[in-house]
Amino acid sequence: MKTADIQLRDPYVLPDPAERIYYMYGSTDKNIWREGNGFDVYISRDLNDWDGPYPVFRKPDDFFADVNFWAPEVYYYHGRYIMFATFRRKDNDLLGTAVLSAEQPTGPFSLHSEGPVTPVDWSSLDGTLYIDETKRPWMVFCHEWQQVGDGEICAMRLSPDLTEAASEPVTLFRASETAWATPFHSPRFPGSGNYVTDGPFLFRTTSGSLLLLWASFVDGRYALGVAKSPTGKLTGPWLQEPEPLYSSDGGHGMVFRTWNGQLMLTMHTPNRTPDERPIFIPVAEDGDSIKVDGMYRTTRMPK
Known part of the structure; x- marks a missing residue:
């Protein structure tokens, strides 16, 4: 199938350099707001034509959500494929990011941690893996706006085997600290005017700059922004780019390099179900940041 035929939110691409194929994961339930079945993967050699979907995780009968x-985000870590994914717990109705693992990128994935490793009394989502300069693993995640009002991007160290937290979380920044994000008025929460944080992803440029992609809203439209750490350290301080990288109702993005070395941004747009689709946009390093570079790889997008 073509990219524009795939209903998927929160795309995450894992390139396999040995096989020269791309694995694309994401939120793949048809209605992610009301369903919870599992995750699928799509496989491509050119980011245009895809095979799949292939199931990589299905919830067991005794699952906690x-x-x-x-x-879902998938990484090769210490000989196994590790998945970070967000679920709503049955015991307290709060979101949390858990760790799963598998021997192959196509799964099957099963629980690696006992449950969510994010704080039990927090509503937390969109955990992503970061390995610091001392080779220690961290999870960077969102403290949800529905719980704190002003959404936060937080970080906490993990145990070397990624099964549990190894430190208390620290707040890297809040959504209102950027000039481009505006309050989000959710139809599910009448009268609300909160600032959203979604989908953090960390990326180090060839010049050594540490960037953090994250999503929020501009006048009700989903948007993707960039923060940068001048120190090159995860703990910051983090400075926000004054304008979003993308503001046409798309976000929850990540970047990777294609086989020819092109830096590629993927995210979903539009931000509504069931119309959401992954897109691929070439980007380029621009000093200590990145910028959109060139035309979309997908030319047909749903209206």
């Missing part, structure tokens, strides 16, 4: 299976 029944709904809201979101934002």
Whole structure:
């Protein structure tokens, strides 16, 4: 199938250099707001034509969550494939990011941690892996706006085997600290005017600059922004780019390099179900940041 035929939110691409193929994961339940079944993967050699979907995770009967299976990210770590994914817990109805693992990128994935490794009394989502300069693993994640009002990007160290937290979380920044984000008025929460944080992803440029992609809203439209750490350290301080990288109702992005070395941004747009689709946009390093570079790889997008 073509990219524009795939209903998927929160795309995450894992390139396999040995096989020269791309694995694309994401929130793949048809209605991620009301369902919770599992995750699929799509496989491509050119980011245009895809095979799949192939199931990589299905919830077991005794699983700790029944709904809201979101934002899987897959990494090769110490000989296994590790997945970070968000689920809504049955015991307290809060979101949390858990760790799963598999021997192959196509799964099957099973629980690696006992459950979510994010704080039990926090509503947390969209965990992403970061390995610091001392080779220690961290999870960077969102403290949800529905709980704190002003959404936060937080970080906490993990144990070397990624099964549990190894430190208390620290707040890197809040959504209102950027000039481009505006309050989000959710139809599910009448009268609300909160600032959203979604989908953090860390990337180090060839010049050594540490960037953090994250999503929020501009006048009700989903948007993707960039923060940068001048120190090159995860703990910051983090400075926000004054304008979003993308503001046409798309976000929850990540970047990777294609086989020819092109830096590629993927995210989903539009931000509504069931119309969401992954897109691929070439980007380029621009000093200590990145900028959109060139035309979309997908030319047909749903209206």
